Amino acid sequence: MTDKAAKRRPVASRPDDDEDFGVSLARSIEVFRRWWRISVIETVDRPEVIARRREEAYTSPRYLFMLSMSAGIAILGMLLSSPAVVIGAMLIAPLIGPIIGAGFALAIGDYRWLAGSVRALLAGTALGVGLTALIVFVSPLQTITPEIAARTQPNLFDLGVAVFSALAGAYAMIRGREGTIVGVAIATALMPPLAAVGFGLATMNWTVFWGAGLLYITNLMTIALVATLMARLYGFSHTLSERQTNWQTVMIVVIFVALATPLFFSLRQIVWETNAARQIRASLVASFESDVRISEIDFDLDSDPITVDATVLTPETSRVAERESEESLSVLLGKPVLLDLTQFLVGTELEAEAAEIAAARARERRDDVEAARELGKSLALIADADDRSVVVDRENRRAVVRAGRLEGAGLATYRAIEERITEDYPDWAVELIPPLSALPAIPFADGELAPAGLENLELVAWAAQRRGLPVALQGGSPETREIAAAVLGELDLEPQLQIGGPVMQARWDTDAED
Known part of the structure; x- marks a missing residue:
């Protein structure tokens, strides 16, 4: 064998190399753990953090009042479909106290603290749902707006908002940098769904009620459990709590499992829907032999059969694409699928982009x-x-x-x-x-136009402009008739002035009927 052939021969790894790598990895992990304990955990004043978190974790008049105000603003903003108003509700929502408190209580195993935080959350939830339901019930606006519809079903993005909110909130609490912005992060994931639950209850729309309720519970559980994990990561453990009985320890474990169970089912549903959306897009693309661009796609995974409405841009149309996609999706999703596929023939990439713009x-x-x-x-x-x-x-x-x-x-x-x-x-x-109806009187006081008279003149001008009919001012003195006529003139209305009784009365100057 030549020297070149010997150099090309692969050299088998030796057992000593694997052992050295394992030892090096274990040593690196130990160095990181030591650094984390000394440079991070030991710099946190845990007793002080716990004391501050306890103060804000329980039910109080201030907590209930501010939560009521936040819920009221949130539901009004959602009824008006105004994101700015909804954001305003988040600025005053005090939910961060009890929910982060519950996470810390779970981390250190403090049953009393956990029970107080849960009671505060239950009281706040009941108050928020009840108040928003009352506002919607007495409101003439009971239409499902985009702001409400967006909070009727948890998805992967909602879960991401809850996770990042919890990470920001727990970190700020541990490092002593809490503030309004951190509270907004928590309220972002909780207040709008809570208001949507109240809307669903008031309108007896159980799709909205249960969907928003599931989103609220999912986000609440996510924030509480992420806060628990963050607290444990920063060294908050059972050694910081008072001595517990075995019964209290069992209760904390049961509560932790109860929190995690609905979250697990929600996560499983979210993962299934995410995978289903990916499979629908992939199946549509795979059903064409040439390059295809999906211009628009809409689907309903809750219907039976599942409905998919898609528009694609393709340089070569396919007669069997719709049938093949339906068959493959039925197998992948485990349910019948009804596909409505629209194909637009485009030749070049530039034409595809132009067609996509036209479709938009x-x-x-x-x-x-x-x-x-x-x-x-x-x-x-x-x-x-x-x-x-x-x-x-x-x-x-x-x-x-x-x-x-x-x-x-x-x-x-x-x-x-x-x-x-x-x-x-x-x-x-x-x-x-408006329908044709009697015009109001124009009251004066001591020869001067009364505030009610001014309001009625404005109302007369509005009604005349809407109906396109002339009006007359009858009664009063010549001076008061001139004053009223001048006001209507400023409102682009020239009335007829007629002699009458002592009280000025506006009336239609025509025999037109509605």
């Missing part, structure tokens, strides 16, 4: 049409009108509704309805035409 614009137009349709339905429902009384101009984002006659409602009620609709749809110009 088409989706935007479709969403805009759907928004206009929802606005029309809302207007008809709120104003007690039929569909023929609602005109929606989608291009100019303008809507006009001729309101039905509501029992006991005056012009002020109809104007309030218009204002509320405008607040709900700020991107639209909404006009509500």
Whole structure:
């Protein structure tokens, strides 16, 4: 054998090499553990941290009040579909105290502390759900908004938010850097789902109720258990708690298992849904021989059969792709699958990108049409009108509704309805035409226009502009009629002035009927 051949021959690893690697790895782990104990754990004043966490872990009037305010703001923000308002609710939510307290209590095995934290969480949860349900029950707005719909089912991203929130919260508590921002991180994962539970209860929408409840419980368990693990990692153990009975120790273990069990089932469901989404995309791509780009995909894993609606861009269409994808997905998911596959033929990568942009614009137009349709339905429902009384101009984002006659409602009620609709749809110009009804009197006091008179003149101007009819001011003195006419003139309305009784009365200056 030549020297070159000998050099090319692989050299077998020797047992001594494996032993040296194992020894080196064990030595490195020991060095890291020593560094962690001396440089990290020993720098934490654990008794002081525990004392601070105990103070904020129990039920108190301040805790219940601030939680009530946070829940009220959260549900109003979700009804208005306003992320800014929902964020405002998180700024004052005091949930970080009892939930991090429960995690630390589990870490050190303190039964009394754990029981107090759990009681605070239960009281806060019951109060939050009850208050939000009451607000929704008395509110005229009971539509499922995107803010509510987003909190009806836990997914992998929600779980990630809970994990990172717990890591940030526990670290800040241990290192003594707690503050409002850390509380916001915890409230992000808990307050919106809690408010959504109240919405589901008030509207008896059990899909929202159970879905948001599952998300709330999943996030709560995740935060508590991650806080427990962080506390143990930083040296918080049973040696820091008072002496316990065996019964208390067993109870803590039972509670830990009870916390972990629903989280395990939620995680299993989340993992299944994540894998199902990945398999759906992979199966669609694999059913085409050429390169294919998925432009749009939507699926419902809870339906029976599972429904999948997909749009793909491909340089070569396939007649069997839909059937093959349905068969493969039925096998992979273990349930029947109904696939609706739309194929767009594109030749080059540039054409694919252009087609994808066109599809996105088409989706935007479709969403805009759907928004206009929802606005029309809302207007008809709120104003007690039929569909023929609602005109929606989608291009100019303008809507006009001729309101039905509501029992006991005056012009002020109809104007309030218009204002509320405008607040709900700020991107639209909404006009509500009230039914023809009597105009109000214009009170004066000592020759001066009373505050109620000014309000009524504004109401008269609004009603006249909406109905497009002239008005007359009858009665009062010539001076008061001139004052009222000047106010209406500033509101772009020129009334007829007529002699009458001592009290000025606005009336329609026409015999037109509704």
